[in-house]
Amino acid sequence: MQTSFQIETQGPALYEFTAQVARWVQSVGSDGLLTLMIRHTSASLVIQENADPEVQTDLLAYFDRLVPPSSDASMRYLTHTYEGPDDMPAHIKAALLPVSLQIPVAQGRMRLGTWQGIYVMEHRLRPQRREIAAHFA
Amino acid sequence: MQTSFQIETQGPALYEFTAQVARWVQSVGSDGLLTLMIRHTSASLVIQENADPEVQTDLLAYFDRLVPPSSDASMRYLTHTYEGPDDMPAHIKAALLPVSLQIPVAQGRMRLGTWQGIYVMEHRLRPQRREIAAHFA
Amino acid sequence: MQTSFQIETQGPALYEFTAQVARWVQSVGSDGLLTLMIRHTSASLVIQENADPEVQTDLLAYFDRLVPPSSDASMRYLTHTYEGPDDMPAHIKAALLPVSLQIPVAQGRMRLGTWQGIYVMEHRLRPQRREIAAHFA
Numbered sequence: 519m520q521t522s523f524q525i526e527t528q529g530p531a532l533y534e535f536t537a538q539v540a541r542w543v544q545s546v547g548s549d550g551l552l553t554l555m556i557r558h559t560s561a562s563l564v565i566q567e568n569a570d571p572e573v574q575t576d577l578l579a580y581f582d583r584l585v586p587p588s589s590d591a592s593m594r595y596l597t598h599t600y601e602g603p604d605d606m607p608a609h610i611k612a613a614l615l616p617v618s619l620q621i622p623v624a625q626g627r628m629r630l631g632t633w634q635g636i637y638v639m640e641h642r643l644r645p646q647r648r649e650i651a652a653h654f655a
Numbered sequence: 656m657q658t659s660f661q662i663e664t665q666g667p668a669l670y671e672f673t674a675q676v677a678r679w680v681q682s683v684g685s686d687g688l689l690t691l692m693i694r695h696t697s698a699s700l701v702i703q704e705n706a707d708p709e710v711q712t713d714l715l716a717y718f719d720r721l722v723p724p725s726s727d728a729s730m731r732y733l734t735h736t737y738e739g740p741d742d743m744p745a746h747i748k749a750a751l752l753p754v755s756l757q758i759p760v761a762q763g764r765m766r767l768g769t770w771q772g773i774y775v776m777e778h779r780l781r782p783q784r785r786e787i788a789a790h791f792a
Numbered sequence: 793m794q795t796s797f798q799i800e801t802q803g804p805a806l807y808e809f810t811a812q813v814a815r816w817v818q819s820v821g822s823d824g825l826l827t828l829m830i831r832h833t834s835a836s837l838v839i840q841e842n843a844d845p846e847v848q849t850d851l852l853a854y855f856d857r858l859v860p861p862s863s864d865a866s867m868r869y870l871t872h873t874y875e876g877p878d879d880m881p882a883h884i885k886a887a888l889l890p891v892s893l894q895i896p897v898a899q900g901r902m903r904l905g906t907w908q909g910i911y912v913m914e915h916r917l918r919p920q921r922r923e924i925a926a927h928f929a
Contacts, residue, residue, distance in 0.1 A: 630694065712872075713869075771831065
């Protein structure tokens with residue numbers, strides 16, 4: 519069974535869509551394996567803590583330091599910069615963070631831990647529509 | 656077919672559980688796909704070399720430099736620090752390293768390479784009980 | 793359904809094999825899930841942009857700065873250095889980048905985004921033969 523999730527993003531942030539996924543999983547099956555794959559090379563899928571929003575703020579701050587904009591002096595060696603200073607850093611972050619996630623499902627519920635939420639992590643500055651391919655079997 | 660593996664950890668290290676997984680896989684099936692997912696946001700699953708223990712020492716040393724404790728001057732921007740200096744760095748490491756792994760299985764054996772072992776990589780200082788959800792189909 | 797892909801590498805670079813995978817997928821099934829797993833701990837599987845080759849150049853340049861050779865002064869703490877200055881850095885890159893990928897398949901085609909290609913990212917200097925285990929169901 520397959521579907522797609524569409525997530526509208528407005529700049530770098532984590533966008534949770536756990537509830538949407540949970541609803542679809544419950545509607546299509548009982549026991550099995552859920553796979554999510556983001557169809558882009560400048561945004562990521564992450565499973566992270568959903569209790570304290572400061573975790574998300576800190577994650578974004580960390581990754582912006584680990585992969586600064588190409589306008590930063592330390593990143594002058596980058597060449598793929600046509601679409602702005604967030605272009606190549608977005609590809610690098612997309613290499614460092616997951617493009618696909620797998621979650622076992624039992625009795626119609628994803629076996630996530632208590633604090634685990636599913637997010638699109640957007641790396642580009644401008645608004646984007648992100649598509650996530652989903653598969654359950 | 657699903658199960659859970661419980662791994663007790665005593666601080667940052669790599670804890671191998673390849674043999675446990677191999678035993679379960681052999682007991683439940685022949686050809687298929689194994690998925691493992693760790694149900695936590697402060698520990699990771701990694702496939703790494705199991706021949707020389709120095710690889711593990713070096714991996715831990717590298718990641719501690721890449722993501723220093725929040726008590727480190729370079730990490731003062733972090734805000735999610737209630738549970739100690741290893742709290743937010745553990746979430747960052749959990750974002751950088753895999754939360755789920757997939758391994759094709761043939762004739763009851765995981766198709767791992769000669770030197771590949773399966774590990775829980777613990778990022779927290781205090782002892783933890785980590786649960787890994789497993790799915791085979 | 794399972795198979796293996798063999799990719800010959802000649803030093804650090806991204807080696808695309810999207811077309812080979814697409815051909816196999818089309819020959820074995822219609823709707824399902826494709827899993828790829830690299831059977832090595834010093835090379836990675838990545839999904840990245842296949843439009844502009846500068847993305848690959850920049851990715852390699854970034855990861856060489858993030859994980860310098862063990863001959864670099866900043867990496868003197870590494871101990872697993874028997875096989876040369878690219879040995880332990882290759883294991884670290886293999887921990888940071890994916891060992892397995894999952895791609896939903898519909899009507900015999902992988903649901904990749906327009907710009908997404910599948911690559912082996914080689915981390916070792918010397919020529920290698922890399923094996924990727926593939927599973928479709």
